[in-house]
Amino acid sequence: MRLAIAKITKPHGIKGEVRASVLLDSPELFCRVKSAYLEDVKVKIHARSTGDGAIVSIQNVLTRDDAELLRGKTLYVDRADADRLKENEYFVDDLVGLTLFAGEREIGKITEIYKGGRTADVIEINGVKGVMIPFLKRLSSVVLPEQGKMIVDAKVFEEVAVYAD
Secondary structure (H helix, E strand, C coil), X not given: CEEEEEEEEEEECCCCEEEEEECCCCHHHHHCCXXXXXXXXXXXXXXEECCCEEEEEECCCCCHXXXXXXXXXXXXXXXXXXXXXXXXXXXXXXXXXCEEEECCEEEEEEEEEECCCCCCCEEEEEECCEEEEECCHHHCCEEXXXXXXEEECHHHHHHHCEECC
16 A cells, blocks of 8 residues: 655746645655655655655656646655654654544534645545545544444534535
């Protein structure tokens, strides 16, 4: 199984580099990665941090036109090659697809987790209504991947939830 580590957002300069939104806890972790999968092809990469993202050189991507073709693509690593997680840490790929509950009330499926950069990550949930919540410690999240669910504090959920129209 592969884990998403960065999403290519746009070309950078004229020498084939790309800007990437990092899907890891920090761009520094991403910059340590030396090879990744681009679709089904393993490529060598070199990345440098740009605050909350990275600029990436990818093997055989040499021009701006080459880089433009990668816009919106995702870089992956094999799960076996990923850093070990600490207790109560999860990969984004492990959380997407879980059913989110606010206490006993089912809200819906987690469809996406957006990197917050300097702020909290944001969880997108698709249920009867679309809803987004910041991924805050005070939500007191309990993640039960084997049961396919994540439970958050109902009171805090209602304080921070933003519903779609």
